[in-house]
Amino acid sequence: MTRKMLMALAAAGSAAMLLGAFGFQYIGGLLPCAMCLWQRWPHAAAVLLGVIGMAVPHAIVAWAGALSAAVTSGLGAYHFGVEQKWWEGPTSCTGSGDALSGLTGNDLLSLDGPTGVILCDEIVWELFGITMAGYNFLISGVLALIWVAAALRKN
Numbered sequence: 001m002t003r004k005m006l007m008a009l010a011a012a013g014s015a016a017m018l019l020g021a022f023g024f025q026y027i028g029g030l031l032p033c034a035m036c037l038w039q040r041w042p043h044a045a046a047v048l049l050g051v052i053g054m055a056v057p058h059a060i061v062a063w064a065g066a067l068s069a070a071v072t073s074g075l076g077a078y079h080f081g082v083e084q085k086w087w088e089g090p091t092s093c094t095g096s097g098d099a100l101s102g103l104t105g106n107d108l109l110s111l112d113g114p115t116g117v118i119l120c121d122e123i124v125w126e127l128f129g130i131t132m133a134g135y136n137f138l139i140s141g142v143l144a145l146i147w148v149a150a151a152l153r154k155n
Helices: 003-026 034-055 059-083 105-109 132-152
Strands: none
Touching: 003 034, 003 059, 003 132, 034 059, 034 132, 059 132
C-alpha cells in the first residue's frame, strides 16, 4: 500500500470510531462522560490529518496522525483503568468527585435521579468484558500503527 492509501485507511478508521461514538450517543441513548469526549478530539484531528494527507502525503503528516491516534489510545487505556477501578480518575467525573455539583436538592431527591450526569468510572456498555474505552484503546493502537507504517513508507 502507498503512504496515501495507509493514511486514508487510518483516517477512515478514526472517522468510523467517531461515527460509532455518535451512534451510541444519539441512536443508542448512551450519553458520554467527560473522558469519552476527550477521546473524540484526537480522532477528529486524525480525520483532518487524513484529509490533509490526501493533498500533501508527507511523512510529517503521517507522524502527526500517529501521535493523534496514540493520544486517543492512551486516553482510552486511562479511561478503561478508571472504569475497572485500577486507579482513580479525575475527581470532576468520578463517583468520588464533584460531578454532581451544580444540581439542586430537588434534582438529588428526585426518584428519577439526575439526568445528563455520566460518571467516568461507571461502565455503560461492554462486550466480552471490554468497554467502549477499552475498544478505543485497542483500535486506536492499531490505527496508530497504520499511521506509523504510512510515515515509514517511501512513497
